[in-house]
Amino acid sequence: MWERTLQDLIRGLRANKKDESKFIAKAVDEIRKEIKSDDMELKAGAVLKLTYLDMLGYDMSWASFHVVEVMSSPRFHLKSVGYLAAVQSFDQETDVLMLTTNLLKKDMTSAPTDISVALNGLSHVVTPDLARDLSPELITMLTHSRAHIRKRAILALYKVMVKYPEVLPQGVAKLKDKLDDPDPGVVASTVNVLCELARRKPEDYLTLAPQLFHLLTTSSNNWMLIKIVKLFGSLSPYEPRLVRKLQPPITELISTTPAISLLYECVHTCIIGGMLQGSSGDSLARMCVSKLAAFIQDADQNLKYIALLALVKIVPSHPHLVAEYQDTILASVNDQDISIRMRALDLVSAMVSSNSLQSIVQQVLSHLVPDTSSSTLPTAAQSLAQHTVPTSPTTAKPHISPSQSPAYRLILSQRILTMCSQSMYENVTNFEWYLSVLVDLAHVANVDIGPQIRDQLVDVVGRVKGGETGSCSEVLWAAAWICGEYCSELSEPQKLLPYLLQPQISTLLPEIIAVYIHATSKIFGHWAAEVAQRWDDDDLPEVKSMVDLVLGRAREFVGNSDVEVQERAANTVQLFTFIQADLNAYRPKPVDNPFAEASSSFDPIGSAEPRFPKSLYLLQPLHGAYDLNPVALAAQASVPVPEGLDLDAWIVAPPQEPAPEVDADVKARKVKKGKGKEKAMGTGNGVVLTPEYEEDVETVEDRERRLAERRERLRDDPYYIIDDKPSTSKRAHEDIDSIPVVRLDDMPSLADVDDSRILPSLKEDYTPPSSYVIDRDGEMPEGAVVPSQTATPRTMTPVSRNTPTLTSFPQYEVEDEVRTSTPEPIKYSSGIV
Amino acid sequence: MFPARHFMQLPWTPPELEAFLGPKGEEDERWRVVYRSYATLYFVFVVDGAESELGILDLIQVFVESLDRAFENVCELDLVFQFDEVHHILAEIIQGGLVLETNVEEIDNSVQVSAKLRKESFASANPLSLGIGVGGAGSRGGNLKSPLGWLTGKITGGRAM
Helix, strand or coil, rough: CCCHHHHHHHHHHHCCCCCCCHHHHHHHHHHHHCCCCCCCHHHHHHHHHHHHHHHHHCCCCHHHHHHHHHHHHCHHHHHHHHHHHHHHCCCCHHHHHHHHHHHHHCCCCCCHHHHHHHHHHHHHCCCCCHHHHHHHHHHHHHHCCCHHHHHHHHHHHHHHHHHHHHHHHHHHHHHHHHCCCCCCCHHHHHHHHHHHHHCCCCHHHHHHHHHHHHHHCCCCHHHHHHHHHHHHHHHHCHHHHHHHHHHHHHHHHHHHHCCCCHHHHHHHHHCCCCCCCHHHHHHHHHHHHHHHHHHCCCCHHHHHHHHHHHHHCCCCCCCHHHCCHHHHHHHHHCCHHHHHHHHHHHHHHHHHHCCCCHHHHHHHHHHCCCCCCCCCCHHHHHHCCCCCCCCCHHHHHHHHHHHHHHHHHHHHHHHHHHHHHHHHHHHCCEEEHHHHHHHHHHHCCCCCCHHEEEEHHHHHHHCCHHHHHHHHHHHHHHHHHHHHHHHHHHCCCHHHHHHHHHHHHHHHHHHHHHHHHHHHHHHHHHHHHHHHHHCCHHHHHHHHHHHHHHHHHHHHHCCCCCCHHHHHHHHHHHHHHHHHHCCCCCCCCCCCHHHHHHHHCCHHHHHHHCCHHHHHHHCCCHHHCCCCCCCCCCCHHCCCCCCCCCCCCCCCCCCCCCCCCCCHHHHHHHHHHHHHHHHHHHHCCCCCCHHHHHHHHHCCCHHHHHHHHHHHHHCCCCCCCCCCCCCCCHHHHHHHHCCCCCCCCCCCCCCCHHHHHHHHHHHHCCCCCCCCCCCCCCECCCCCCCCHHCCCCCCCCCCCEEEEEHHCHHHHHHHHHHHHHHHCCCCCCCCCC | CCCCCCCCCCCCCCCCCCCCCCCCCCCCCCCCEEEEEECCCCEEECCCCCCCHHHHHHHHHHHHHHHHHHHCCHHHHHHHHCCHHHHHHHHEEEECEEECCHHHHHHHHHHHHHHHHHHHHHHHHHHCCCCCCCHHHCCCCCCCCCCCCHHHCCCCCCCCC
């Protein structure tokens, strides 16, 4: 006997990991020979080896007849091998199963050990035919003298009833008797089966309630109790009286059982079974919630997880009870485990009410705030962070926190938006607050949430009427302007147009409407040029409908009472009418025509003709010719004076008499300045002063005096209405340098626009740079003479934008450390392999 | 009810702690993966809505304790080299996807009875054998030592199952 045993095969597999398939091919060849042997031991050994290979994914269906041969061996150790192979490799389509009916019948009337092997095998391989033929034997087996056989027969009967429902009535009747079996294991198996049956059709099993209730109050088998509790959970909707009857024993179980699994199942059943309704349910509900809250604080992550799941279900009926544990639940959003965080977020979202929304959103928002920040000025993000709850000790190591993962941040941001906007802003009581949340979110999110925030901004203003909206219109002005000016940053600009043109905008302030209309034209211009570049005749309808949309909406504003809106609308209408006419005149050129192709090659004029409607390029140059860059504070003053230009020389000598008044305020003031100087210096003409010098010399008193003179003069002028309040006049001459300027931190650089505009095709892959370059000094003219006061650069230290990204890397290293700290894996001693 | 088939190749990268994988499909009919790790060993059960997740964790504990009794300080090599024995033990806990027995004593008794019978049957068929057969529990030869009692150390008594 030199054949390989199973152990030899396994050792060989482990030694031949490099060319496993070759080794297995050889082994299977040997098995094919061995399996045909007359020696039953050898045959069984081959089947066992095949079973092992089957487990690894190698097919053994070809050997099913040999499996049946081994099953039929009278020797128990061989029979076991045969049944094991059958259980693992047979399925409903295995044809040799037809041959097993008599074998199974015989084994089921044999020694007890044969019976249990046969019953176990039958449970796995049963087909409708086998179920029909063997059900009488199974039914009689339910009263076998051995409890072990009765248990197996009960479970096998379930599988038979599933395959052959005709036996169901008889089987269920027998099962009811088995609930009173003297052996607790048999009762537990019966409950298992009844639970499965009742899950499919609970109303048929209501008559079992008294027996089950008795078991619930007397048994100590936790597995069975869990099943019974679950069974009652599915029965109670069909029998409302059960709820009241179940409350006492379930309360008893919840308060006394030491088994967490049973405790949880009771709580869970109470929730989903509607046992917490009414006055009697209130104390039970309180108990359930307190138990679940204790689970959340447990060290066992599994308990945390399922407790959060269960609390989500209890929130709709008892929000006030869950709200008591708001802080505990919010702390779970900080958990290390991402799946627990997600469940906690689910729960937090479900808990939102008009009272709790603000505090919840504020805390969720704080999770988006970077943990470490070395910025010198307190940013909005940092001041937010100061208001967060003290974080739990589990987040002591912020660098391994999943808060840094972009996917998680995106989900968090989306959650904030859904929490606030659900049921039409049902829970938002203060829209000014919500707008500030949106702005904060845009600031700290650092993920691709921009479009949603924008939609929210537009939606809020479009929907919400009332005093609060006044404060947000500036935001919309900015939003619309940014959309228009930086439309090349948008991947699908045309989708924005309907938002900018929605009917609600007519309720906005005129200046904002004007910006909207202008932004529309900018975006369309950009988009049209983009479409033209990759022109396809199929685009025509879309472009046409977009033009129609713009025209339709713009025409409504042509008659607007505000002159700026009127002019913008009129301009837009004219330009778009032109485009519309061009589009209507456009006829698609045939491309697939070989003659056209050939002829065009001889006709240079024809080939030069663009394939797209030319008017698509009409608007882009109007808006996109120059990049808009921030201009430095001192740029104007630093423009070098060209050779031969004397700025100080009068172009037209000033008249002796005061010049007639000019409407524009600035002009008037300049003239006045010059005049005032003249008087102060006491010279009539020829004195020339640079403007800077003038500013420096001019004192506050001077200015006050001049303004007083001016007011005096204007008093009698019928073209001026004089405001008597002195405060307004004071504001008019406030020193510009003293206006406080707040440095906006972390603003995206405006200078970055260039690249993406030049390479529009790369926009899709555009990822925001981890550290922004901020053009703080602004654009300076070429060859600028830098004045001394701007020579000291402002804080040029890059903002700490890149810090969080860097700290996200150690996460993996730490994980590795955790891995290595687990107990040493078993070392395979080389001697045995 | 769950398929009594344990996966030898985990279809995903196991996370650090035992947990339940997310739901799939309808609320009640979804399949859930409940798993528990004992150092380098992962026990994975796939269950449907009829089962309690925590109950299954306890059941995994029962399974491991039964293995530990049958193999006396079970280790990976026991599970690899005597997969048939592992199946026989599992068959005393689960039959056809339904739980048969959860009492470790009962399970251990049944396992011992059938193992003894297989051994006797083998011995009577091979009177000259030295105790090495097709799938007998006696095949754990002298060179297959499991010097580490680590798994028993891991088992700190299940949750009153």
